[in-house]
Each structure stands twice: as structure tokens, then as C-alpha cells.
Amino acid sequence: MTRFSNQQKSLMWDRWLQGDSLREISRLLERPPSSVFKQLRRTGGIRPTERSRSSHTLSLDERELISRGLASGQSLRAIARELDRAPSTVSREVARNGGSVRYRATAADQATWSRAKRPKECRLESEPKLTRLIASKLKRFWSPQQIAGWLKRRYPDNERLRMSHETIYKTLYIQTRGTLKKELLSCLRTKRVMRRSKHASQKTGPGKIVDAVPISERPPSIEDRAIPGHWEGDLIAGTNNSYIATLVERKTRYVMLAKVNDKTTNTVIDTLIKQSKKLPAELYKSLTWDRGSELAGHKRFTIEDEHRCVLLRPK
Numbered sequence: 061m062t063r064f065s066n067q068q069k070s071l072m073w074d075r076w077l078q079g080d081s082l083r084e085i086s087r088l089l090e091r092p093p094s095s096v097f098k099q100l101r102r103t104g105g106i107r108p109t110e111r112s113r114s115s116h117t118l119s120l121d122e123r124e125l126i127s128r129g130l131a132s133g134q135s136l137r138a139i140a141r142e143l144d145r146a147p148s149t150v151s152r153e154v155a156r157n158g159g160s161v162r163y164r165a166t167a168a169d170q171a172t173w174s175r176a177k178r179p180k181e182c183r184l185e186s187e188p189k190l191t192r193l194i195a196s197k198l199k200r201f202w203s204p205q206q207i208a209g210w211l212k213r214r215y216p217d218n219e220r221l222r223m224s225h226e227t228i229y230k231t232l233y234i235q236t237r238g239t240l241k242k243e244l245l246s247c248l249r250t251k252r253v254m255r256r257s258k259h260a261s262q263k264t265g266p267g268k269i270v271d272a273v274p275i276s277e278r279p280p281s282i283e284d285r286a287i288p289g290h291w292e293g294d295l296i297a298g299t300n301n302s303y304i305a306t307l308v309e310r311k312t313r314y315v316m317l318a319k320v321n322d323k324t325t326n327t328v329i330d331t332l333i334k335q336s337k338k339l340p341a342e343l344y345k346s347l348t349w350d351r352g353s354e355l356a357g358h359k360r361f362t363i364e365d366e367h368r369c370v371l372l373r374p375k
Contacts, residue, residue: 064091064099073107076100079257083301083322093301104233105254117172118145118153123165126150130160183223184231184240190221194228195240198247204228229255275348282346285311289345293332295323295354305331307347325357332361 064072068089075085082100086093113119118126122143129139136154140147154160157168184191190211197207204225215221231240232248233255245253282290288311296304303320305328318335321327336344349355 064089064095069099072096072099076105077107077257083324101254104230105252105256106230106233111176113173118149120165120169123153123168126153127163127165127168130154130163182231183227187220190223191240193221194223195244198240198244201247201249203249204232278346278348282310282348287345288312289343290348291344291346292348294350295320295328295352297323305335307332307335309343323354325354328354329357329361 072085072089075088080088082093082096086096089096122145125143126139129142134142136150137147140150143150153168154163157163157171184194193211194207197210202210207228208223208225211222228240232245245251250256281287288309290310291307292310293305293307296306298304301322303323305318305320307316307318308314316335316338318331320331332347347361349358355361
């Protein structure tokens with residue numbers, strides 16, 4: 061299992077929120093993309109809130125002074141005077157961490173940090189009616205933004221039955237909250253398993269393919285499968301970030317497979333151009349592809365290979 065330092069985790073979340081892809085982050089951290097995905101997936105792509113210590117609690121340095129004081133035989137009151145703390149504070153600290161003989165500063169500090177965890181109850185756990193309302197709207201394929209707006213209009217005087225769209229997203233993507241079922245993720249329009257940064261959508265927004273030729277313009281000779289040389293393709297994603305481009309000839313149903321190193325548009329287009337050169341030009345006249353971001357560079361394929369790339373409309 062790949063481990064990340066706190067500094068690496070912080071950098072990972074910074075770049076994820078800036079809209080960088082998994083592959084870009086993995087190259088930066090020199091880690092496999094699957095390891096980065098697993099780390100981000102734990103909290104549904106939503107950056108966890110960083111814990112902080114209260115200024116009133118004992119610090120590690122103060123615990124080190126307590127440990128040295130006990131080792132030298134000082135009384136608890138003498139140690140408390142040196143720390144400028146109440147004797148009861150020092151007494152409780154020593155008692156809950158092994159007593160005067162077994163007290164160790166580092167172990168006591170770590171144990172206190174672990175005991176301080178206070179998981180906050182998800183708000184929907186105490187509002188079953190609100191949970192049912194949100195779940196029913198999600199099943200009707202409403203977006204969290206629509207649900208939040210509807211709740212505000214429907215219950216203007218009842219704050220208990222209102223919720224922001226961000227909280228709905230968090231409850232869906234962070235499954236440890238356990239309120240909205242994981243199956244409801246499939247009701248979201250994006251079908252994503254993790255929350256993506258708004259900056260990522262600005263870089264590669266869904267369906268934003270320049271000069272795409274719609275399938276409605278496909279000639280009848282291609283549509284009725286009368287003439288060979290017209291292909292349909294798709295990109296299949298496998299485990300460990302592996303990809304295969306599938307090409308099926310519409311008339312003969314002949315299949316070609318091509319391994320693709322990644323799903324970036326340059327890599328996919330390079331692979332398709334290389335694959336097309338294995339056939340005579342009369343047997344490769346057009347290509348119909350799904351409207352995926354991997355074909356954003358379809359014009360280069362068309363120009364370099366003198367083929368017409370037809371892109372399907374999004375589902």
C-alpha cells in the first residue's frame with residue numbers, strides 16, 4: 061500500500077482543487093495514479109478538514125517537561141509550577157497516560173490526539189424527513205442545486221428542512237456519513253464517484269469538442285452499412301489505468317484493438333492514426349466515436365489521415 065506524507069497529501073489536495081487530473085498529480089508525486097485515486101476516493105474527492113489543537117491543551121514540549129520532571133523525582137506540584145499550569149491539570153495528564161512510572165511524552169501526546177476525535181453527527185441523521193425529501197428528488201434526477209433551491213422555496217420558514225447543495229454533495233460522496241445511500245450517486249447527472257473541482261470542468265468541460273460533426277450528418281451510405289470502410293470506435297478503461305481503443309467495421313463487423321498508454325487526446329489520436337495506417341485508404345473512410353474528451357483533438361486525426369471523424373452526441 062502506497063503511503064503519502066502529510067506534505068504530499070496537502071500538495072495532492074491543492075492540485076486536485078486546482079483542477080489537475082489524476083495522471084498529472086501522480087506524475088508530480090511520482091506515485092501510481094491508482095494510489096492517488098484511492099487517497100482522494102476515501103473522502104469522495106472532498107478535501108477533509110484539517111484538525112487543529114486547542115491552545116489550552118498541553119503541548120508536546122510541556123509533556124516532555126512533565127516526563128523529565130517525573131524521571132528526576134519532582135512532585136506533580138513542582139512540575140505544575142514550572143509549567144505555570146494547575147496541579148490538577150498535570151495530575152490528570154499523568155493519571156490518564158500510565159501513571160508516574162510509565163508516563164512517556166510522545167505516547168501521551170499521540171493518545172491525547174486520538175482521544176480528541178469527536179465525529180460530528182451528520183445533520184441528515186437527525187432529520188429523517190429531510191433525508192426522504194432529498195432522496196426522492198435525487199431519484200427523479202434533480203441536481204443538488206435544484207433540490208437546495210426547491211427546499212428554500214418550499215420551506216422558507218423552516219431551517220430544519222433546508223440544506224445547501226454542498227452539504228448534499230458531501231453526504232453523497234463521503235459515505236462514512238452513512239445517510240444517503242451510495243446507489244443515489246448513479247442519479248447524479250455526471251455519474252462521478254468523486255467530487256471534481258469547478259476548475260477541472262473549466263479545463264475539460266463535458267461535451268466541449270470544437271467543430272464536432274454530429275452523427276445526424278452521417279451519409280446514408282454509412283448508415284445502412286452498404287459500403288465497407290466505415291468504423292465505430294470507443295475507449296475502454298481497465299484496471300490499473302489501462303486503456304484499449306476498440307474499432308469495429310460497420311459492414312463486416314471486423315474488430316481491431318489498440319493499446320493506449322493513457323486517455324489524453326494526443327495519445328489517443330496518435331494511436332488511432334498509427335492504427336489507421338495499417339489499412340488501405342479505401343477500407344478506412346470514416347470513424348464514428350463517442351463524444352468523449354479523448355477525441356477533443358479529432359481535427360488532427362482528420363487532417364493528417366484525410367478521414368472524416370464523426371462524433372456522437374452525448375447520451
